[in-house]
Amino acid sequence: MINTRRAKPAKSIGTDGFTLVELLMAIAISALILSALLSFYWAQQKTAKVQQDITVLQQDIRGIAHILAQDIRMAGFNPRDADRPNAQLTPPRFLDGILFQHINGTVQQTVTTNSTSIAFTSDLNGNGIIDQAAPAANMPLEQIAYRFYNNSNRPRLQRYSPVGNGWQDVANNLNGIEFCYVISGSPGCTTTPSKDNFTDNKIRVVWVSLLLRSPFPDRKYTDQTVYRPASCIQNPGKTCVYPTTGTFKHFNNGAAYKDHYRRQMLSFAVQCRNIRPNVGEIPATP
Numbered sequence: 001m002i003n004t005r006r007a008k009p010a011k012s013i014g015t016d017g018f019t020l021v022e023l024l025m026a027i028a029i030s031a032l033i034l035s036a037l038l039s040f041y042w043a044q045q046k047t048a049k050v051q052q053d054i055t056v057l058q059q060d061i062r063g064i065a066h067i068l069a070q071d072i073r074m075a076g077f078n079p080r081d082a083d084r085p086n087a088q089l090t091p092p093r094f095l096d097g098i099l100f101q102h103i104n105g106t107v108q109q110t111v112t113t114n115s116t117s118i119a120f121t122s123d124l125n126g127n128g129i130i131d132q133a134a135p136a137a138n139m140p141l142e143q144i145a146y147r148f149y150n151n152s153n154r155p156r157l158q159r160y161s162p163v164g165n166g167w168q169d170v171a172n173n174l175n176g177i178e179f180c181y182v183i184s185g186s187p188g189c190t191t192t193p194s195k196d197n198f199t200d201n202k203i204r205v206v207w208v209s210l211l212l213r214s215p216f217p218d219r220k221y222t223d224q225t226v227y228r229p230a231s232c233i234q235n236p237g238k239t240c241v242y243p244t245t246g247t248f249k250h251f252n253n254g255a256a257y258k259d260h261y262r263r264q265m266l267s268f269a270v271q272c273r274n275i276r277p278n279v280g281e282i283p284a285t286p
Helices: 020-073 195-199 230-234 250-254
Strands: 098-100 109-111 117-121 143-151 154-160 167-172 174-183 203-213 263-271
Touching: 020 143, 020 167, 020 203, 020 263, 109 143, 143 167, 154 174, 174 230, 174 250, 174 263, 203 230, 203 250, 230 263
Parallel strands: none
Antiparallel strands: 098 109, 117 143, 143 154, 154 167, 174 203, 203 263
């Protein structure tokens, strides 16, 4: 007799799957993790953007400061005692109310030296005269002037050039600039040098204050800082007088801007090492 057994069906393995509740829980947990990762990513992007804006501002303001310091330091450079033939421009020195122009008489601009502009000459190539032609390899720009200029709500720093319309933009988004002059024998600094200060070569140091603004606002940031130029710090005890250009108030006239732009400020002093003292200031030899 043959013994027969019915085969038992094999038990299925791993075919139970997930329930709907388990799937919903997995999706919810994944969404929470993804949301946290996205929040972290956007926070890092925001931080990186802020740091990038600050870095660009710092680089821009230091670049402008380098250009200004380099030029002002050479004011009055006069290795060959240049005193002719362009008598208004020589000897090299700080100037106020003088006409800069191209050698052929074009591109004429009256330049000034005050709180928001500065002008001087330098015989940089040592040929004994102040060259008035367009800058070239062997003929550097020797009529040097900077001014604050604002039109169409575009406040900026410009540099004199004997070509084009006479002025070239050096820096945009400028919220304030101040030139403050240290006069020989006087404490502090002044933003309004007298005529004698120019003719007697009494300007020894120029304090420059720059306030630069970011090109775009940051809605999550409010600027509460009060910016004070060098004249406020170098003249303790005196009322701080902020420069104005028309209706434009430099440094917001000492009040916080309370807007959404980021700003960087830099004040620095430039020694006018090439300005020769007046004969009357030189002590007599015993």
